[in-house]
Amino acid sequence: MTSLPQASWTKRDDLAQLIAALGADNARYVGGAVRDTLLGKDIHDIDLATPLLPAEVIDRCREAGIRTVPTGIDHGTITAVLPDGVVEITTLRRDVSTDGRRATVAFAQEWKEDASRRDFTINALYAHPETLEISDYFGGVEDLANGRVRFIGDARERIREDHLRILRYFRFQTRFGDDWDEEATDASRDLASTLKGLSRERVGWELLNLLALPDPSVTVFKMRELGVMQEVLPECTAREAEKLAELVRQERDHGVAPDGMRRLAALLPPVPTVAEAVSARLRLSRKQRERLACVARRDSKDGENPLALAYYEGTDCARDRVLLTRGDPAPLEGWEAPELPLKGGEIVERGVGKGPQVARILQAVEKRWVEERFPDRGRVMELLDQELASG
Template identity: 70%
Template sequence: MTRLPDAAWTKRTDLAALVAALGADNTRYVGGAVRDTLLAKAIHDIDLATTLVPHAVIDRCKEAGIRTVPTGIDHGTVTAILPNGPVEITTLRRDVSTDGRRATVAFAEEWREDAARRDFTINALYAHPDTLEIDDYFGGLADLAERRVRFIGDARERIREDHLRILRYFRFQARFGDSPESEAISACSDLAHTLKGLSRERVAMELLGILALPDPRGSIALMAEHGVLEVILPEAREREQKVLAALVAHEAQLDLEGDPVRRLAALLPPIPSIAQAVAARLRLSRAQRARLSCAAERKDADAEAPRALAYAEGMECARDRLLIGGSDIAPLSGWDVPRLPLKGGEIVARGVGAGPEVARILQAVEARWVEEEFPDASRVAQLLEEELSARSPG
């Protein structure tokens, strides 16, 4: 019997108290925490599966003084709020009906039955919280060792249950796979059109998840090759894919963490109307829409002066445009966008009547100040003198 390696998270006292409240034999660690511990990767979330129904979970936690939140109680999920981080607890489930977008579930009693409704074998590994012994119902341990991402059972059936599993496959393949499995790829390609029936928010979440990976180039290329990318992002043609590949390489060269919104911008042509349409279609947040639109205004790399760009568009947009263009962002490091040390009232005080002329002078001084790379207040005063001296009489 394979055991989960000792890891710091398995020795958490707050987690032990939770397991004791629920009963060790009623619970199993499941999913990413088990998979990633076996791969010696960092653990971000801990999930528990349990034979207890949600109200029993809530009652037992309450008796033990553990606060819970019914985050997904209709689907069997309760979140325990622990000192060292929340833990999701989900009652064993089986699918009653599915339509590719949502599932109707019923509570189950057998661990294998719960495992059978999961997507990939490597995500269906269960570890006993006391013994750390692993239950593997579908060959997930072997697939993990072989770096193989494989659907549980028939790949097409799994995808018809939830169309989003197509995108999840490409995300997991990038993280945990070597050579793509032919059955999985074939199923994803044949059923790519079903992604059109999903909510745009779900598609955006998975697409940004893929783009957030350390290196999404292989997955994006694979999605393009098998007709998946054109369904969810038809704007990302071969040229845009090359722009993304160059951006990822540039980020790696600069030792920068990849940003999914910036990478999405790279996958779109530099046309603001297209960026706005894609942002609306994917139901992105207002801030994300603004970033895509600003990035789509990018020019040739040599035409973008880093600090002037940051002053005009903000630091975030400047970094996006410069990085997508393959430019150096060192001039922005440790630099704060300054404010022009001149106000309209100072111009009025020099005898210029309030109105358009004040704005014209202010804009002229500002333009020269930016061109000279933001000199200090004394130089701004000189620039103002020069502009005032150059005014036409009267």
């Protein structure tokens, strides 16, 4: 039987206290923490499964002095607030009914019954908190070792239960897969139209998380081939998919970390109205919308003076635009926009009457100052003399 390797998180004192409160036989580590530890990756979230009902979980934690939050109590999830990080505890479940968007669940007592409702074999791995022995009901350990992302049971049935699993499949395939699973891709192609009925926020979240992975470009081409991308982002043509591949190469060449919003911009034509429409459809935040619109205003000259671009548009947008136009973003690293060493009052002191003329002169000086890459005050005063002399 496979066992979970010893990892720093499995030795946490606060986690041991939680396990003691629940009872070791009433708890199993499950999902991402088990999967990623088997792969030797860092983990970010710890999930526990338990046959205990939510009320009993709360009572046992209270008796042990552990604070809990009923974050998803209707679906059996309680969050334990521990000194070294929160842990989500979910009662074993089985599906009563599904409609592709949401599920009605009932609590269960069998670990395998809970495992059978999960999406992929590699996500249905349970580890005993003391022995660290892994319960693997569907061959997930072998799939993980072979780089195979496979649905539990019939792929079409699992997608009909939750249409978002199509996008989850492509995200997990990008992270963990080597070869495409034919059953999964066929089912994704045949049921791609079901994605239209999903919440746009859920689609946007999945899409951005997929795009933030190290290299999603091959996946995006595959999604287009299967007709999946056309359902969630019809603006992404073959040309835009190639733009994403170019961007990934640019990021690697210049040592720039992946960014989902930058990659989303690459998948759209550089047209502000298109960016606005996509932002509204995916229910992006105001900050995300502004960034996408800014990147959509890019042109081929953006790489000529990246600092000037950053001065007017901000560093994030400038970096995106420079990379997307095959420029070098290195000058932007660690750079902070300086303040123009000239005030309107100084122009008034030179004999210019207060009003729009002062603003015009100030803007003209600032424009030349930026074009000359932010020279010192002495040069700024020369620029002011020239503006005053010409006007």
